[in-house]
Amino acid sequence: MASTVTGSCHHDCPDSCVWNVTVDEGRAVSLKGDPDHPTTRGQLCPKVNRLLDRVYHRERVLQPLLRVGPKGAGRFEPSSWDRALDLVAERIDRIRNDGRTERLLPYSFDGTQGVIQKGIVADRFFSLLGTSDVHRHLCGVTAWLGAASVSGQPFGIDPFELSRSRTIVLWGTNTYHTNRHLWPVIEEARTRGASVVVVDPVRTPTAARADQFFQVRPGSDVALVLGLVQVLHRDDLLDAQWITEHTTGWSELLASAVALPLDRIAVETGIAVERIEWLARRFATERPAAVRSLIGAEHRANGHEIMRALAILPALTGAWRDPGGGLARSTQIYFETALDYPAALPGDEGRRRFNMAALGQVLTDPTLDPPIDLLFVHNSNPAVICPDQNQVIAGLEREDLFTVVVEQFLTDTARYADVILPATSQIEHLDLGIAWGHLYLSLNQPAIAPVGEARPNSEIFRLLARRLGLTDPLLARSDEELIRGLLASNHPWLDGITLESLAANRWERLRVPPGFRPNVDAPTATADGRLHLGALTHRPPEPTAVTTPDQGPGPLLLISRKQHLRFLNANYGGDPEHLPVPAEPRLELHPVDAAERGVADGTRVTVHNDRGTLTVAAVLSTDLQPGLASLPFGWWNHHTEQRRSVNALTNPTVPPDGRGSAAFHDTWVTVSRA
Ligand SMILES: Nc1nc2c(c(=O)[nH]1)N[C@H]1C(S)=C(S)[C@@H](COP(=O)(O)OP(=O)(O)OC[C@H]3O[C@@H](n4cnc5c(=O)[nH]c(N)nc54)[C@H](O)[C@@H]3O)O[C@H]1N2
Ligand SMILES: Nc1nc2c(c(=O)[nH]1)N[C@H]1C(S)=C(S)[C@@H](COP(=O)(O)OP(=O)(O)OC[C@H]3O[C@@H](n4cnc5c(=O)[nH]c(N)nc54)[C@H](O)[C@@H]3O)O[C@H]1N2
Ligand code: SF4
Ligand SMILES: [Mo]
Numbered sequence: 001m002a003s004t005v006t007g008s009c010h011h012d013c014p015d016s017c018v019w020n021v022t023v024d025e026g027r028a029v030s031l032k033g034d035p036d037h038p039t040t041r042g043q044l045c046p047k048v049n050r051l052l053d054r055v056y057h058r059e060r061v062l063q064p065l066l067r068v069g070p071k072g073a074g075r076f077e078p079s080s081w082d083r084a085l086d087l088v089a090e091r092i093d094r095i096r097n098d099g100r101t102e103r104l105l106p107y108s109f110d111g112t113q114g115v116i117q118k119g120i121v122a123d124r125f126f127s128l129l130g131t132s133d134v135h136r137h138l139c140g141v142t143a144w145l146g147a148a149s150v151s152g153q154p155f156g157i158d159p160f161e162l163s164r165s166r167t168i169v170l171w172g173t174n175t176y177h178t179n180r181h182l183w184p185v186i187e188e189a190r191t192r193g194a195s196v197v198v199v200d201p202v203r204t205p206t207a208a209r210a211d212q213f214f215q216v217r218p219g220s221d222v223a224l225v226l227g228l229v230q231v232l233h234r235d236d237l238l239d240a241q242w243i244t245e246h247t248t249g250w251s252e253l254l255a256s257a258v259a260l261p262l263d264r265i266a267v268e269t270g271i272a273v274e275r276i277e278w279l280a281r282r283f284a285t286e287r288p289a290a291v292r293s294l295i296g297a298e299h300r301a302n303g304h305e306i307m308r309a310l311a312i313l314p315a316l317t318g319a320w321r322d323p324g325g326g327l328a329r330s331t332q333i334y335f336e337t338a339l340d341y342p343a344a345l346p347g348d349e350g351r352r353r354f355n356m357a358a359l360g361q362v363l364t365d366p367t368l369d370p371p372i373d374l375l376f377v378h379n380s381n382p383a384v385i386c387p388d389q390n391q392v393i394a395g396l397e398r399e400d401l402f403t404v405v406v407e408q409f410l411t412d413t414a415r416y417a418d419v420i421l422p423a424t425s426q427i428e429h430l431d432l433g434i435a436w437g438h439l440y441l442s443l444n445q446p447a448i449a450p451v452g453e454a455r456p457n458s459e460i461f462r463l464l465a466r467r468l469g470l471t472d473p474l475l476a477r478s479d480e481e482l483i484r485g486l487l488a489s490n491h492p493w494l495d496g497i498t499l500e501s502l503a504a505n506r507w508e509r510l511r512v513p514p515g516f517r518p519n520v521d522a523p524t525a526t527a528d529g530r531l532h533l534g535a536l537t538h539r540p541p542e543p544t545a546v547t548t549p550d551q552g553p554g555p556l557l558l559i560s561r562k563q564h565l566r567f568l569n570a571n572y573g574g575d576p577e578h579l580p581v582p583a584e585p586r587l588e589l590h591p592v593d594a595a596e597r598g599v600a601d602g603t604r605v606t607v608h609n610d611r612g613t614l615t616v617a618a619v620l621s622t623d624l625q626p627g628l629a630s631l632p633f634g635w636w637n638h639h640t641e642q643r644r645s646v647n648a649l650t651n652p653t654v655p656p657d658g659r660g661s662a663a664f665h666d667t668w669v670t671v672s673r674a
Pocket of ligand 2: 139172174175217218219220221293297561562563565566
């Protein structure tokens with residue numbers, strides 16, 4: 001008899017959908033979006049609709065594998081779990097005995113967002129060993145830090161409150177595509193008279209559906225906000241009382257704004273003065289008014305300042321006063337505040353840490369002391385997702401580097417492994433699902449037994465811990481016990497939410513009151529309880545040193561967005577069934593730039609800078625603007641003749657303090673006929 005088991009999507013996607021898996025005689029036969037779940041509303045997405053094909057994919061890694069060929073050749077022999085785990089434990093033990101556990105670098109990211117499988121057990125394992133570690137900052141941390149510099153703890157409104165808004169500014173986010181379950185909410189607001197404004201350098205599918213599209217010059221967002229500040233001030237549209245009572249730094253902000261005249265701002269942003277005036281008036285008067293942003297603008301050298309500017313804007317008009325007004329950003333902070341995450345071990349702060357964007361440099365730096373001898377990857381595919389890919393791969397090719405990869409597939413990273421350990425998929429393990437696009441917690445129940453010999457990440461680390469004699473109460477807990485611990489925080493947002501209630505109700509909204517207004521219904525979490533404004537600095541993307549001096553037309557700025565309907569980051573980018581036709585990444589160029597280079601639709605072009613070269617076909621698109629080119633992110637490396645993808649070109653620069661994301665989109669390239 002068939003049964004149905006409820007689970008939730010693990011992907012690094014704001015929507016965190018809930019699904020029902022039908023299981024017949026131990027095999028999952030259908031997976032469908034839950035019709036009752038308030039944000040899923042019965043629909044998954046083109047990435048996940050065929051997740052079961054992925055679960056039972058002929059190319060899935062289903063037993064431990066040991067390398068037999070040269071690094072990267074992708075030749076492996078099957079192994080028993082005992083042999084593979086003994087080998088990994090023995091390698092770790094060797095460097096532990098030398099007292100140099102800093103030679104081990106764990107590398108993980110958001111392959112799964114489930115709290116347990118993402119890393120609670122792994123983090124404790126590596127912390128106990130005192131290994132090196134990475135700052136997991138490639139996504140969202142710059143946005144977090146930028147907003148936090150204004151509001152301390154960067155709470156935004158629940159994005160689903162946008163249904164109440166009359167002015168919605170989708171700022172550097174491609175909602176229709178990357179956050180698709182929010183789109184119906186925006187449409188609902190529109191039927192009630194809301195105006196939807198998109199600010200993006202590209203006419204995205206979201207921009208094409210907007211009421212107003214502000215096609216800004218890349219990286220010019222701070223200038224646009226400075227223009228809005230001037231108009232709000234000049235036309236008496238500020239909420240002076242709110243500014244006085246709730247903020248500091250207004251006069252510094254105003255001084256920085258008036259230093260950049262409006263006509264200059266129009267040039268810098270590409271937006272006419274009248275349109276800046278329109279947006280300022282609309283945002284101040286057609287309320288509730290909200291800015292919605294994710295991470296599009298953070299992947300720039302001035303990403304922190306852009307996110308600061310976006311967090312400042314709602315304070316100027318007192319937008320936070322209205323339910324449905326303010327800033328709607330990642331909601332992850334609500335879950336991190338409510339759940340009882342295990343406290344870090346004493347001494348953890350002192351571990352050697354690198355920004356994850358610097359992996360290539362870390363693995364290839366001959367002066368690094370001690371160097372990295374053992375790389376342990378799980379929940380990530382750095383050979384595709386990390387900037388400066390040629391360096392990353394040069395590192396992975398090192399014969400003296402021992403690489404362990406816990407994966408479901410033979411990814412571009414796993415190909416370089418010495419040992420691959422097969423991981424379960426989301427429908428094979430237990431997890432607690434949080435979200436960064438809404439406020440629902442979900443319980444992901446395993447629907448089927450692990451396929452082949454796959455094991456959950458958590459179990460793999462527990463097995464290794466046992467072999468290494470690591471004792472810690474957290475490592476002795478089962479996944480279910482870990483979930484109970486997370487829920488046992490006594491935080492009012494978890495009031496009455498237990499493992500049992502989640503199992504019975506299938507999901508629970510955090511007990512955040514509907515219409516909750518950060519900075520109004522709860523104090524602003526800065527030391528003085530005020531929102532910190534202060535001067536803003538506009539800094540357009542600067543041509544970097546790694547631009548090859550160009551012969552002919554000048555360099556183009558290259559962005560690499562999440563463009564594919566059927567990729568989720570680097571998931572599916574190697575799966576023929578998920579690839580478009582023709583199956584290769586293509587460079588989008590504006591017709592003006594194409595003409596200057598003698599390039600037509602389909603012409604093969606060389607895209608080049610000092611970090612790398614790719615040969616791909618060109619597609620002409622008026623969705624871009626002159627000077628801006630775009631190559632999609634997520635493709636696996638074998639789809640180009642160089643066996644590299646867009647991150648072979650991207651800029652790995654991170655903020656000077658090493659915290660925050662890489663300037664992926666501040667990448668300059670020359671483009672010429674191949
Ligand atoms: N050029 C460019 N680069 C980018 C970006 C961009 O926009 N442009 N975006 C950046 C952003 S925002 C992000 S979030 C990162 C994403 O970087 P990652 O988080 O590394 O990428 P994903 O492809 O989501 O997931 C990585 C792997 O996790 C595996 N996985 C899934 N579930 C499990 C599991 O339960 N256990 C184990 N062991 N593995 C599992 C999948 O098979 C997949 O291969 O990429 C960044 N890189
Ligand atoms: N289909 C699909 N959905 C996804 C993903 C996926 O891979 N595929 N990935 C998921 C992940 S990990 C994340 S983090 C989210 C990201 O979700 P989003 O932040 O919405 O997505 P991005 O494509 O990274 O960037 C959004 C927009 O920022 C714009 N942008 C670039 N530079 C600037 C700038 O200087 N100013 C402004 N205003 N805009 C700029 C880009 O043109 C792009 O349209 O999407 C998630 N959803
Ligand atoms: S990838 Fe996103 S939209 Fe698709 S099912 Fe998962 S959570 Fe939903
Ligand atoms: Mo991301």
